[in-house]
Amino acid sequence: MSTTQTVYRLTIKDGIDGIHPYQEPIPSISPYEVLVKVHAVSLNYRDIAIATSKYLLPARNEVVPTSDMCGEVVEVGSLVTNLAVGDAVIPPVTPDYLYGDFREGDDAFGSVKDGMLREYVVLPAHILIKVRVGKGRLGYAEWASIVCTGATAWNSFYGGKKLAPGDTVFIQGTGGVSIASLVIAKAAGATTIISSSSDEKLKYVKSLGADHVVNYKTHPHWAAEVHRITNGRGVDHIIENGGLGTIEQSLECIAGSGIISVIGFLAEGGEKQPAVLIPTLIKAATVRGVRGGSKHQLEELVKFLGNKDVDVAVNKVFSFSKEGIVDAYKFVEAGKHIGKVVISLDKQ
Incomplete structure (x- = not known):
């Protein structure tokens, strides 16, 4: 050498x-x-x-x-x-x-x-x-x-309120954390909704097993579309990648006692308004910042993937x-x- x-x-x-x-x-x-x-x-x-x-x-x-x-x-x-x-x-x-x-x-x-x-x-x-x-x-x-994105997704689902079979998950975007979240949520028995501005990307995530897709350009008020898909109930977990530009709609479509895992800051727009805190209080929802995951959480993910037939x-x-x-x-x-x-x- x-x-x-x-x-x-x-x-x-x-x-x-x-x-x-x-x-x-x-x-x-x-x-x-x-x-x-x-x-x-x-x-x-x-x-x-x-x-x-x-x-x-x-x-x-x-x-x-x-x-x-x-x-x-x-x-x-x-x-x-x-x-x-x-x-x-x-x-x-x-x-x-x-x-x-x-x-x-x-x-x-x-x-x-x-x-x-x-x-x-x-x-x-x-x-x-x-x-x-x-x-x-x-x-x-x-x-x-799976090192960063997988550990981040695992932390989002299991570091706070734990994802359960039958839960509904809304995932913003089709980047690394989003796709890792989709793979984990599907393998865990959750119903998945994923958003993108690209119909081509939404077609691809459907092939990966996404149950529902939302084009946020076609549906700029995408929270209403999420409510339609869930028959008005909302979702249990949200992978929040947008930041200020998306958090208000995330708060709108989170279900009671749901959890919003704030991963990124990719969306533009939005003003910092105290009013966004009101739905958190009304719904007893949790908005939780997630910065990666620990070695232990990564180990849990490796064990999980080892027992599942996933791509x-x-x-x-x-x-x-x-x-x-x-x-x-x-x-x-x-x-x-x-x-x-x-x-x-x-x-x-």
């Missing part, structure tokens, strides 16, 4: 085009660490927000971008007992958020800590989760695609090259994706 590797770093002032390759040493491991060969990295909207200076939390200049990776253990520290050479592994997004309630701060990979856009990464053995990669199973690209939607795979990485970022930035976009180190 070579002693050097290709590592990409981000010069934030230059935007997406500021992602550049460097040759750096492959670091050595301590007795409690492992060396992982990266096979696949998946992108989140968070990665695009960091690269375009739209991220709401701290980000370090010249950081190695991205947090979501699936790779193979190629070297094991002398005191590591839970992993072996050849194991396929994924890390959580935040290495210090392992169990329990969310702890404020942002020491996640790809923003403050160097991330995964490189050939090899040294990681503490205790943060890694083993997954099964092979024929008839999810591959490196699929496992990389993880990988929309497009790009190569591990300057051109491929920039194209992947711009593809996600343009909103062309449905589900996940992956950079594969096996696709050269």
Whole structure:
């Protein structure tokens, strides 16, 4: 094995085009660490927000971008007992958020800590989760695609009020968290409603098992359409990706004792009005901020997926090259994706 590797770093002032390759040493491991060969990295909207200076939390200049990776253990520290050479592994997004309630701060990979856009990464053995990669199973690209979005969706459904069979879920959009939410909700026995401005994307999510779809351009008052679909009852869970531009309609169509999981801030428009708090009080609904998930929640998701016959939607795979990485970022930035976009180190 070579002693050097290709590592990409981000010069934030230059935007997406500021992602550049460097040759750096492959670091050595301590007795409690492992060396992982990266096979696949998946992108989140968070990665695009960091690269375009739209991220709401701290980000370090010249950081190695991205947090979501699936790779193979190629070297094991002398005191590591839970992993072996050849194991396929994924890390959580935040290495210090392992169990329990969310702890404020942002020491996640790809923003403050160097991330995964490189050939090899040294990681503490205790943060890694083993997954099964092979024929008839999810591959490196699929496992990389569930790290952040899957843990976020799982946290939304099981970190607060737990999703139950027969519940109705409304999911905004068709990005990574949305598709992960659809997959989990369907496998858990829920009725699913998903929205998009694209009939083509809605046709695709119907093929993934969505029970109902709503085009929010055709139905700008989409809360009324959700009420029509649910016979006036509303929905038990909402995956809220829009922020101020959508929260009032989410509050309008949440059912009694329902929960709105606030994931993103993608929609434009909307004014901050105290009046939006009134339906929360009337319906005893919960509006809950969700920032990813813990290692424990990711482990629960891995176990759940291992017992279900599900597909993880990988929309497009790009190569591990300057051109491929920039194209992947711009593809996600343009909103062309449905589900996940992956950079594969096996696709050269």
